[in-house]
Amino acid sequence: GDSVTQMEGPVTLSEEAFLTINCTYTATGYPSLFWYVQYPGEGLQLLLKATKADDKGSNKGFEATYRKETTSFHLEKGSVQVSDSAVYFCALSDNTGGFKTIFGAGTRLFVKA
Amino acid sequence: DTEVTQTPKHLVMGMTNKKSLKCEQHMGHRAMYWYKQKAKKPPELMFVYSYEKLSINESVPSRFSPECPNSSLLNLHLHALQPEDSALYLCASSQEGRGGALGTDTQYFGPGTRLTVL
Numbered sequence: 001g002d003s004v005t006q007m008e009g010p011v012t013l014s015e016e017a018f019l020t021i022n023c024t025y026t027a028t029g030y031p032s033l034f035w036y037v038q039y040p041g042e043g044l045q046l047l048l049k050a051t052k053a054d055d056k057g058s059n060k061g062f063e064a065t066y067r068k069e070t071t072s073f074h075l076e077k078g079s080v081q082v083s084d085s086a087v088y089f090c091a092l093s094d095n096t097g098g099f100k101t102i103f104g105a106g107t108r109l110f111v112k113a
Numbered sequence: 114d115t116e117v118t119q120t121p122k123h124l125v126m127g128m129t130n131k132k133s134l135k136c137e138q139h140m141g142h143r144a145m146y147w148y149k150q151k152a153k154k155p156p157e158l159m160f161v162y163s164y165e166k167l168s169i170n171e172s173v174p175s176r177f178s179p180e181c182p183n184s185s186l187l188n189l190h191l192h193a194l195q196p197e198d199s200a201l202y203l204c205a206s207s208q209e210g211r212g213g214a215l216g217t218d219t220q221y222f223g224p225g226t227r228l229t230v231l
Contacts, residue, residue, distance in 0.1 A: 034219070043117075043203050043222035044156065089155055101220070103155035 002027045006090050006104035013080055014112050021075040021107045023064075023090035031092040033057075033066055033073040038087045038106075047075075047088070080111045117223035119204050125229045128194060134226045136187040136204030144168075144209035145187040146220065147179060150201040162187060163209060194230045201225040 007022040025031065032051045036044040048057030053068035062077045073090060090104040117138045126132050136145065144163045148156035161169035162181040170179075176198075178190040187204055203225045207218040 036222075041224075043119075043224045044205075044220075045222065046219045049219060101158070106153070106155050108153075 002031070002092060002094060002102050004090050004092055004102050004104035006088075006107050008105075008107070010108040010110055012110045012112065015082055016079045017111075019075070019077040019080045019084075019109070021088055021090075021109070023073045023075065023104060025071050025073065025090075025092050027071075027092055027094060029094045031094050033064070034091040034093070035062070035064055035073070035075050036089045036091060036103075038089065040086070044089065080109070082111045082113050085109055085111045117204055117206055117221050119202075119223035119226050121226060122224070123227045123229075125231065126191065126194065127231050128196075130194075131190070131192045133191065134189040134202055134204075134228075136189075136223055137185055138206040138221070139185055140206065140208075140221065141184075142206035142208050142221070143184060144207045144218075145181065146205040146207075147187070147189050148203040148205065150203055150225070152200075156203055160189075191228075194228075196230050199228055199230045201227055 004025050034049045035047040037047045038044045047062055048059045048064055050057040050066035053066050056063060056065045062075060064073050064075045066073055087106045087108045089106045091101055093101040120135045124132060146161050147159040149159055150156045158171050159173045160179045165181045165184055176193050180188040204223040205220040207220045209218055
């Protein structure tokens with residue numbers, strides 16, 4: 001079945017460091033891919049998404065490119081801030097009908113001042 | 114307005130109690146979801162309503178009973194819960210036009226209800 005694999009955390013970075021959180025997926029169809037972020041004590045918020053191969057999603061300095069050849073959707077940010085400390089979930093949803101949104105296990109990011 | 118609201122924020126209940134969680138959105142979304150999230154885990158889907166009809170029940174125990182009174186409201190009725198049901202319960206909604214595949218649209222999540230079962 002479809003699945004999402006994220007790098008294990010926690011990831012600890014200093015402010016202004018470069019961030020990469022790896023995400024790979026397996027899917028039988030042509031999924032849409034998402035990154036959601038969950039700040040402490042809150043629900044999930046969509047960070048960015050891409051709906052087809054080679055699309056790049058971007059928001060708040062974060063970027064991810066839908067790579068069909070490597071089945072990846074890695075999240076990057078050039079310069080992290082303390083306020084980026086949160087849990088990041090990679091997710092996919094299958095466009096072939098019926099509900100299939102599958103979340104990765106989540107990666108916790110700590111950014112130190 | 115891109116907000117999903119949930120009440121209460123926190124709930125503590127005994128195993129013999131009956132309580133309800135409430136969720137509301139005014140974005141005109143026609144799909145609404147209940148998820149359960151345990152600490153340090155991703156959300157697990159429980160139920161999906163599409164156009165106020167139950168579309169998906171992910172084999173959830175009958176002590177959880179969902180209800181969708183109208184297109185803006187979603188309830189989760191709780192009865193005879195177990196301590197292992199303690200978790201963060203998240204509501205979400207998405208646009209989902211007719212013919213769309215559920216889950217392909219962006220989901221908007223509420224802040225959740227932190228449930229503790231004693």
